[in-house]
Amino acid sequence: xxxxxxxxxxxxxxxxxxxxxxxxxxxxxxxxxxxxxxxxxxxxxxxxxxxxxxxxxxxxxxxxxxxxxxxxxxxxxxxxxxxxxxxxxxxxxxxxxxxxxxxxxxxxxxxxxxxxxxxxxxxxxxxxxxxxxxxxxxxxxxxxxxxxxxxxxxxxxxxxxxxxxxxxxxxxxxxxxxxxxxxxxxxxxxxxxxxxxxxxxxxxxxxxxxxxxxxxxxxxxxxxxxxxxxxxxxxxxxxxxxxxxxxxxxxxxxxxx
Numbered sequence: 001x002x003x004x005x006x007x008x009x010x011x012x013x014x015x016x017x018x019x020x021x022x023x024x025x026x027x028x029x030x031x032x033x034x035x036x037x038x039x040x041x042x043x044x045x046x047x048x049x050x051x052x053x054x055x056x057x058x059x060x061x062x063x064x065x066x067x068x069x070x071x072x073x074x075x076x077x078x079x080x081x082x083x084x085x086x087x088x089x090x091x092x093x094x095x096x097x098x099x100x101x102x103x104x105x106x107x108x109x110x111x112x113x114x115x116x117x118x119x120x121x122x123x124x125x126x127x128x129x130x131x132x133x134x135x136x137x138x139x140x141x142x143x144x145x146x147x148x149x150x151x152x153x154x155x156x157x158x159x160x161x162x163x164x165x166x167x168x169x170x171x172x173x174x175x176x177x178x179x180x181x182x183x184x185x186x187x188x189x190x191x192x193x194x195x196x197x198x199x200x201x202x203x204x205x206x207x208x209x210x211x212x213x214x215x216x217x218x219x220x221x222x223x224x225x226x227x228x229x230x231x232x233x234x235x236x237x238x239x240x241x242x243x244x245x246x247x248x249x250x251x252x253x254x255x256x257x
Contacts, residue, residue, distance in 0.1 A: 025060075025061055025062075025115075025116040025117075025250065026061060026062045026063070026064060026114055026115050026116060027056045027061045027062070027063045027064075027115065027116065027117045027118070027119060027246075028063075028064055028065075028066060028110065028112075028115045028117070028118045028119070028139070028143070029049060029052075029053065029063055029064070029065050029066070029118075029119050029120075029121070030066055030067070030118060030119065030120045030126070030130055030136055030139075030140070030159070031044050031049065031065055031066070031067045031073045031101070031104060031120075031121075031125075031126070031130075032044050032067060032068070032073060032074075032123065032125030032126045032128065032129050032130055033067050033068055033069045033071075033073055033074075033125070033129055034073065034074040034125045034128075034129075035125060035128035035129065037196050038196075040190070040191070040192075040196045041074070041076075042123070042124040042125040042127070042128055042196075042197075043073075043074040043075055043076045043123050043124075043125045044073055044074065044075050044076070044121060044122075044123040044125050044126070045075065045076050045077055045121060045122040045123035045154065045236060046075040046076065046077045046078050046088065047077050047088055047236055047239065048121035048122035048123065048153055048154055048156070048236055048239040049075075049097075049121040049239075050087070050088040050091040050092060050097055051087050051088060051091070051239045051240040051243070052119055052121060052151075052239050052240060052242065052243035053091050053095060053097055053243075054087050054088075054090060054091045054095065054240070055240050055243035055244050055247065056119075056243055056246075056247070057091075057095050059247045061116075061117075061247075063100070064100070064105060064110070064115075065100045065101060065103075065104040065105065066104055066105045066106070066107060066109075066110050066136070066139075067104040067105075067106075067129075067130075068106075068107065068129045068130060068133045068135075068136065069106065069129075070104055070105055070106035070109070071102075071103065071104060072101065072102045072103070072104070073101055073104055073125075074125070075101070075123070076123055087240065107133065107135035107136050107139060108135065110139055112138075112139045112140075112142035112143050112146070113142070113146060115143050115148060116143075116148050116149065116250055116253075117143065117148050117149040117150065117151065117246055117250060118139065118140045118143045118144075118148065118149075118150050118151075119150075119151050119152055119156075119242075119243065119246070120151075120152035120156035120157070120159050120160070121152060121153060121154065121156050121239060122152075122153050122154025122155050122156055122180070122235075122236060122239065123154065123155060123156075124155045124191065124197060125155075126155060126156055126158065126159050127155055127158050127159070127197055127198050127199065127201070128198055130159045131158055131159040131161070131162050131198070131199075131204075132162070132198075136159075137159070137162055137163045137164070140159075140160070140163045140171070141163050141164060141165050141166070141171065144163075144165070144171060144229060144230075145165060145166060147229070147253055148229065149229045149230075149231065149246045149249045149250055149253070150163075150171070150229060150230050150231070151230070151231035151232065151242045151243065151245070151246040152179075152231075152232055152233075152242065153179070153232065153233040153234065153235070153236070153238055153239050153242050154179065154180045154233075154234065154235060154236060154239075155179065155180045155201055156179070156232075157172075157177055157178070157179035157180075157201060157205065157232045158179060158180075158199065158200075158201035158204055158205070160172055160177070160205075160230070160232075161201075161204040161205045161207070161208045161210070162204075162208075170208040170209060170210075171230070172205055172208050172209065172210035172230070173208055173209035173210065174209060174210075174211070175210055175211065175227040175228065175230055176210075176211045176213060176225055176226075176227040177205055177210045177211070177212060177213070177225055177227065177230060177232045178212060178213045178214070178218075178225045178232045178233060178234050179201040179202065179205060179212075179232055179233075179234060180201045180202070180234060180235075181201075181202050181212075181214045181215060181234055182194070182200055182202045182203065182214075183214060183215065184215075184234075185197075185200055185201070185202075202214070213225050215234070221234060221235065222234070222235060222237050222238045222241070223238070224238055224241050224242050224245050226245055226249070229249055229253075231245045231246050231249070
């Protein structure tokens with residue numbers, strides 16, 4: 001993991017401003033409005049959104065937030081609950097993250113043709129609303145079919161499983177992907193082994209025909225998985241790496257004809 005982190009930091013420092021000068025584009029971050037099941041509160045994981053936000057901004061992208069209902073969205077591991085690392089702190093203090101999170105757009109306010117990429121971070125909230133919101137799923141499909149990049153980590157890729165392309169196929173069918181694995185979910189006291197969730201990420205991705213890669217399939221459990229223009233990862237420490245890999249793909253992207 002040390003090597004991966006070092007690679008990430010180097011990547012963030014290699015001429016992001018030069019890239020920004022030659023390419024202006026927008027990234028859509030899709031967040032949950034949250035859900036409550038008794039004492040269980042499903043939210044968005046702050047760190048799994050703030051760190052990717054920083055990566056996108058540092059590479060010159062404009063980042064917009066959208067949620068099923070619009071308006072304010074809830075976070076776990078928030079700054080009031082824990083001392084965030086430097087990248088998260090910087091994002092909250094200087095990049096307007098909190099302002100956007102309190103005023104997320106509604107799906108009908110979003111034109112998918114305006115975006116080069118879509119991102120869904122961790123936190124179980126998205127499994128309750130984003131994964132079942134036809135408007136957001138359609139936006140993700142359109143961005144991908146416009147030669148855009150789709151990325152996410154943790155529970156976020158669970159929503160990708162429900163995205164259908166214009167030919168009726170699921171986005172993830174035949175693709176190598178990962179996300180929060182069953183082997184970890186069944187040990188979670190927070191979700192009661194996944195019993196409090198509407199579905200398990202790994203199960204849903206496999207059901208849609210994806211080739212799911214678990215911890216035993218990767219050299220390092222924090223490695224991102226990249227297949228065509230889909231970037232996924234299992235756990236929180238990989239969120240910024242997913243964003244960096246998305247940027248790398250966008251740099252190489254060529255207009256479709």
